[in-house]
Amino acid sequence: MAMRYKIKVPSEKAYQEVRETLRAKNVQVFVASEKRRTISAGNMSDSLILDIKEHGATVSLDQQYDLESRKRA
Amino acid sequence: MPRRYKIRFPDVESYEAAQTLATGNSNAVRPRGAQEFGRSLVRVKNDKRRYISVEPATQLPEAVGEERLGRQLESFYKQFGGNIVEDYRYNLEADIFDPSAFSPDDPHAPSLDDVLTLIEAQNAWQKSTGENVTIAVIDTGIDGTRPEFPASKRVGQWQPLNDTPWTDPHGHGTMCAAIAAGTRSEGGAFDGVAPGATLIACKTGFFDSELAAIYDYLIGLVQAQDMTVIATNSFGIFTGTPPPVPTDSDFIPALDDALAAGVKVFFSAGNYHAEAGGSSEKCEPNSIWLYKCRVDVMTVATCNMDGEMWYYSSRGPGQHFGEPDTNSKPDVTAPTPPHGRILYGSTIKSLPNGWGTSGACPQVAGLAALLLSKNPKLTTNQLFDYIRNSAIQLDHNPACCGAGIINCKRAIDSF
Numbered sequence: 479m480a481m482r483y484k485i486k487v488p489s490e491k492a493y494q495e496v497r498e499t500l501r502a503k504n505v506q507v508f509v510a511s512e513k514r515r516t517i518s519a520g521n522m523s524d525s526l527i528l529d530i531k532e533h534g535a536t537v538s539l540d541q542q543y544d545l546e547s548r549k550r551a
Numbered sequence: 552m553p554r555r556y557k558i559r560f561p562d563v564e565s566y567e568a569a570q571t572l573a574t575g576n577s578n579a580v581r582p583r584g585a586q587e588f589g590r591s592l593v594r595v596k597n598d599k600r601r602y603i604s605v606e607p608a609t610q611l612p613e614a615v616g617e618e619r620l621g622r623q624l625e626s627f628y629k630q631f632g633g634n635i636v637e638d639y640r641y642n643l644e645a646d647i648f649d650p651s652a653f654s655p656d657d658p659h660a661p662s663l664d665d666v667l668t669l670i671e672a673q674n675a676w677q678k679s680t681g682e683n684v685t686i687a688v689i690d691t692g693i694d695g696t697r698p699e700f701p702a703s704k705r706v707g708q709w710q711p712l713n714d715t716p717w718t719d720p721h722g723h724g725t726m727c728a729a730i731a732a733g734t735r736s737e738g739g740a741f742d743g744v745a746p747g748a749t750l751i752a753c754k755t756g757f758f759d760s761e762l763a764a765i766y767d768y769l770i771g772l773v774q775a776q777d778m779t780v781i782a783t784n785s786f787g788i789f790t791g792t793p794p795p796v797p798t799d800s801d802f803i804p805a806l807d808d809a810l811a812a813g814v815k816v817f818f819s820a821g822n823y824h825a826e827a828g829g830s831s832e833k834c835e836p837n838s839i840w841l842y843k844c845r846v847d848v849m850t851v852a853t854c855n856m857d858g859e860m861w862y863y864s865s866r867g868p869g870q871h872f873g874e875p876d877t878n879s880k881p882d883v884t885a886p887t888p889p890h891g892r893i894l895y896g897s898t899i900k901s902l903p904n905g906w907g908t909s910g911a912c913p914q915v916a917g918l919a920a921l922l923l924s925k926n927p928k929l930t931t932n933q934l935f936d937y938i939r940n941s942a943i944q945l946d947h948n949p950a951c952c953g954a955g956i957i958n959c960k961r962a963i964d965s966f
Contacts, residue, residue: 484760508711508712514804518758543759544787544788544789545690545785546786546909
């Protein structure tokens, strides 16, 4: 199953740098919120995660809620 | 599908100690996506019978996860005397929204029309059909090829980057949109509760980041365009035990901001009553989770056409009831018929076990549109009071049905 990561950065400058890093590495970006300085991105290597953290970012799993059904969607 | 193991412990002490080893804390069942890296997942925790059910962490390569779980299982056996067996997997009962459970379309079966008659929606349309109000359907998308959603009805969309708005391969979101605000005016099969309301398709995979972005988008519409916006949400966390409060959420702060901006928010209560061990006739145990307990959102249960609660409809008063800014949940109930015909994706289908609280929530969102169309300045409290006070009581404890079954005519007449 593909992973979804939530990246939160501390500044506008870091936000732009991280976006550029993801673009250079062809990482799929699902959501980019300048307001909350949050990026939701697809699979990333461990080394890329470390690179991103050097911009002061925090990287966590993007929590997924469930469709309201009796089993997971 | 990863293999799952069931470990039964000889006493309470070993049972509790072992859970710490399994999860690192007492929150044994975590919502999807919230697991910590590298830890095996506890899928079931049964205090009464002192067993847990564990599977490998999904984040790890399969072989690594199995190997790590194997070491934990060995510890369970050596340190705690746990008896380990593979957790037998039964076949699923027909799921509400499992396509294999859908019945062939039967024109004589009850449909959305019958639901609207029961809640007296058509009788309210003389006074309001929801004009100048917009309902944002936060769901799997809306099928834009359907005539229930003509271009004049579509006033906005949000979707993840590189996704396509106004598409809905799943079908669930289209059902919710049809119930809330579909129209026959251009050849559609059904009218919704508020056929004069407009729609926003918010297509999501229900990730925290997406939900936050959706609510930020709705805030923009309210503030920049002075739109009257209602959000209908038919998603939750699939569990029969109280989930831990998500950490580092952006969705909840965005929801806070949207409520402050004036967005009116409706949530399905959940379909977890049976999952929580509840039987059909009982109004406990509690199975309404997290943000659905908030006083500033309305939470909706579902019953059948005779007013009997569906066996799965989540019961209140809510996980956080009694804490500040909560109220007893659910707030109200809306009916969904057995074998009910409804637009589901691109075609009409019949769902044997009703439409879930998923199909109940957009009915109440539609009712809210009828009311806000008459008075867009209603506060959230006023709006919710009109809906609750006009509901018809059912012969159940409020933890099952809240104030009762909604009634659109009574609500609009009470203005």
